[in-house]
Amino acid sequence: MIFKKIRKGHADWRNFLCSTPARDYVFQKDAYEDQIDRTAEYIRNADCVIIGAGAGASTAAGIQYGGKRFTDNFAEFIKKYGEHYMTDMYAAGFYPYPSEEAKWGYWSKHALMNRFDPPALPLYTELYDIVKNKEYFVLTTNVDHQFYKAGFDEKRIFATQGDYGKIQCQKACHPKTYDAKDLFRKMDKARRDCLIPSELVPKCPVCGGNMAMNLRCDNYFVEDEAWHEAADRYAGFLEQNKDKKVVLLELGVGFNTPIIIRFPFEKMVRENSSYSLIRLNMDEAVVPESFGERAIGIGGDMAKAITDIRGAGIMTQDERREYLIQYLLKEEIPFGRQNIPTDKQGQENLLRSLMNVRPPRPISNDFLKIQDEYLTERNIERGITDVDTLAPVKSDSRLYIWQGDITTLKCDAIVNACNSQMLGCFSPMHACIDNFIHTYAGMELRLKMHEIMAKQGHEEETGKAKITSGYNLPAKYILHTVGPIIQWKVTKEDEDLLASCYTECLKLAADTGVESIAFCCLSTGVFRFPQQRAAEIATNTVKQYLNKDSRIKKVIFNVFKDEDLKIYSGLL
Numbered sequence: 361m362i363f364k365k366i367r368k369g370h371a372d373w374r375n376f377l378c379s380t381p382a383r384d385y386v387f388q389k390d391a392y393e394d395q396i397d398r399t400a401e402y403i404r405n406a407d408c409v410i411i412g413a414g415a416g417a418s419t420a421a422g423i424q425y426g427g428k429r430f431t432d433n434f435a436e437f438i439k440k441y442g443e444h445y446m447t448d449m450y451a452a453g454f455y456p457y458p459s460e461e462a463k464w465g466y467w468s469k470h471a472l473m474n475r476f477d478p479p480a481l482p483l484y485t486e487l488y489d490i491v492k493n494k495e496y497f498v499l500t501t502n503v504d505h506q507f508y509k510a511g512f513d514e515k516r517i518f519a520t521q522g523d524y525g526k527i528q529c530q531k532a533c534h535p536k537t538y539d540a541k542d543l544f545r546k547m548d549k550a551r552r553d554c555l556i557p558s559e560l561v562p563k564c565p566v567c568g569g570n571m572a573m574n575l576r577c578d579n580y581f582v583e584d585e586a587w588h589e590a591a592d593r594y595a596g597f598l599e600q601n602k603d604k605k606v607v608l609l610e611l612g613v614g615f616n617t618p619i620i621i622r623f624p625f626e627k628m629v630r631e632n633s634s635y636s637l638i639r640l641n642m643d644e645a646v647v648p649e650s651f652g653e654r655a656i657g658i659g660g661d662m663a664k665a666i667t668d669i670r671g672a673g674i675m676t677q678d679e680r681r682e683y684l685i686q687y688l689l690k691e692e693i694p695f696g697r698q699n700i701p702t703d704k705q706g707q708e709n710l711l712r713s714l715m716n717v718r719p720p721r722p723i724s725n726d727f728l729k730i731q732d733e734y735l736t737e738r739n740i741e742r743g744i745t746d747v748d749t750l751a752p753v754k755s756d757s758r759l760y761i762w763q764g765d766i767t768t769l770k771c772d773a774i775v776n777a778c779n780s781q782m783l784g785c786f787s788p789m790h791a792c793i794d795n796f797i798h799t800y801a802g803m804e805l806r807l808k809m810h811e812i813m814a815k816q817g818h819e820e821e822t823g824k825a826k827i828t829s830g831y832n833l834p835a836k837y838i839l840h841t842v843g844p845i846i847q848w849k850v851t852k853e854d855e856d857l858l859a860s861c862y863t864e865c866l867k868l869a870a871d872t873g874v875e876s877i878a879f880c881c882l883s884t885g886v887f888r889f890p891q892q893r894a895a896e897i898a899t900n901t902v903k904q905y906l907n908k909d910s911r912i913k914k915v916i917f918n919v920f921k922d923e924d925l926k927i928y929s930g931l932l
Contacts, residue, residue, distance in 0.1 A: 416612020
């Protein structure tokens, strides 16, 4: 029985293959440099990128099936079976081997050479650099696993034609594939005169018949559960992005199997005016003339083209910083004639100030993309401390004291001491923690807090807390809480409200799945709570909570001043 029935709830693969070939192919005559610059701009401005990769991509990357790479590595097979049949690795795979020992003697070596032994090749790693900060999906007919090795998310890859690393029942008696890496290593080690020992020949665990490579070469190809799940994710991605600005980046797809990638990509461009097609192909970079500027066909060396696109599309930190400053200066009329400093520190201060004063109103996706790239790199430059490298206090393995900038701490959540509006500090370059957190998290944080507060309809009560993503910070989450402001002297109500800040943050963090949380010194700055008493309340409240709720594993008391370090060290 051949398992070809589409499982209930899964996408029908045949829907991806429906297409009509173009009738107006042309080779574009645009200058190569202009094509590269336009491609980089299209990708930079796209909401998402769908990569379609065929055999030409891996050939350009260096996984060549013919020539010297074949003759040098498969000389014994060529000698044994004849050069008339052994013309390249692809043809050799379909030689009518006289036995299973002979068949697996060849395929084990083939799989190791093309799937397991090669490292992540530059073409693929550079391609990943191009799209890693965007929404993307990979559709590929290649079976060499290069996308996985290069760092692409395996949940965003649909390899339609199989995997050199898997085997299946030759007659597809059941819908399952099997990892074969260890088996292929044993075969390779034991192979003599192109043959493997009979005891290493794999047999189907269900029917007892012969096994085969998991490659789509006949009607017996097994589409297992993982294959269908990948098809479902691809179908879902297409549906989610059908109305967005999408770039279809096609790499090395010729006319041998055009119905899987080439023709469907053209169909999507015809049916979606916001879609663009970028086709990279050594000899067949023709594109439909009717697509106009929505199609770019780049011929020649694909590896060079990918390198050049990467170079044209990636801004330096200096370029990102200048772009962000110029954008905000144009947006903010009062600052429109501000002179931009020429030094790096001056520019960083100006950018921070502009971000500090910007009200929570909509902002372009282009700005946010470049801002996120800038802040990600900027936060790395400032240095990141991983909570896993810290040592707990001797008195309690759950508690930590750390002196440093909380915005550089990598843990599950950090706590922000904010005011009742919860929109961040609008004072340019102010030294409060609220200002630092909003600066290095990015504009998205203020926009999110505005959304939360608008929905709430009133200012935040003292002693309560809210939670958001950490955005560009090393921490996954930010907990925002309003501490008590001391007018004359500390009252019992003030102490209770400060304790509530800690309790509410811990509860919200635990309910969110947070296991490590870092508290700054709440209310001790401009809110004027005495440092010693604030630290006593903080440590006592946290201990009491942890004794009742074990979901929080690590609590870090973050201090900045030497005085606070001395106080907390004395208490713990």
